Amino acid sequence: MYNTPTTQISVDGRVFYVKRDDLADPFLAGNKFRKLHALLQTPPQKLDKIISYGGTQSNAMLAIAAMCRKKNWHFAYYTKPLSNTQKNENYGNFFHSKKLGMEHVEIEEPYYKDFVASMRLRMDERTFVVDQGGAVEEARLGLEVLAEEIRGSALDVPSLATPSGTGTTALFLALSLPEYKVYTTPCVGNSEYLKKQMSALHPLPQNLIILEPKKKYHFAKPYKEFLQIQQKLFSSGIEFDLIYAPSMWMALLEQTQEEILYIHSGGVSGNESMLARYRQKGFL
Incomplete structure (x- = not known):
């Protein structure tokens, strides 16, 4: 830093x-550069995977993708279902995040809130969850x-x-x-x-x-x-x-x-x- x-x-x-x-x-700039400070200081060998969720315009999503690329961590990002237009855009934060290696996972809207609420129940000590917008x-x-x-x-x-x-x-x-x-x-x-x-x-x-x-x-x-x-x-x-x-x-x-x-x-x-x-x- x-x-x-x-x-x-x-x-x-x-x-x-x-x-x-x-x-x-x-990509890893602005307030996300600050919010992810603790993770940026974490040795790469301490974690395997970062999980987050939210919208596809998210600056946090792109910043986490850039961080995980630098750290060689797997990044899984969960959203509600997207239109084919959104999935196929060749510009913007979602496009660049995927290019950086982000795994995108869609959750059907009726189950999305419950999935997010239970996210930490399924993770191990080598996985870290970043809440939407980096609010941690x-x-x-x-x-x-x-x-x-x-x-x-x-x-x-x-x-x-x-x-x-x-x-x-x-x-x-x-x-x-x-x-x-x-x-x-x-x-x-x-x-x-x-x-x-x-x-x-x-x-x-x-x-x-x-x-x-x-x-x-x-x-x-x-x-x-x-x-x-x-x-x-x-x-x-x-x-x-x-x-x-x-x-x-x-x-x-x-x-x-x-x-x-x-x-x-x-x-x-x-x-x-x-x-x-x-x-x-x-x-x-």
Whole structure:
């Protein structure tokens, strides 16, 4: 693990700083680079297999596939049934994960939740389960490393920001850096859903501030305003993902005023498939 650089950008006349965790690795980058820290430090001979589950746009899926390729571990990923179109796409996170050696297993929808709930009952000591989105207690170790990098940078900002799926990154970052305000915004569900996900890992600290989007957005769907903010950010010199970053940046520009360090959560590998969806919608 190495200390990723920080870049200063200007957006709508405001100064922001960006912690470039997206530069850690082409596939194993962003917040997944941090969440998988404990596994990345695990000697290859200690494990044989990693299991995870979720959707086929998942950045965690791709990061785990890249890690397992490096470690020579077998990676099995479970999803609900996919369409033939999804299975045969030759771009995007699912395609790249399969190229990295991921075994894809479909579970019929009526049995999916029960299968996930019982997953650990069938594993041995040489198998490790990574919950959807990397929402595991072990993720805290990597976020503590990130916290030390931020402290060591001596950057004079009062606040940090990172978008949330499960909220794991924002939660552990806030716990590790109580001297900062940590902004996040729910990208899956609403604030109550996000609080429930984070509270399952740890009680919420007072310095964690959830910015509620002004409009309800459905996860991973194309929106013109998401494309517009992503293109505006790209003109500043940095590419951000089209699923998580737009909602966070819109909330920051609308609801905050101070200088902020944004933790780049990666995910740009998924832009290829998302841009194809924007073209289908006629937004490009």
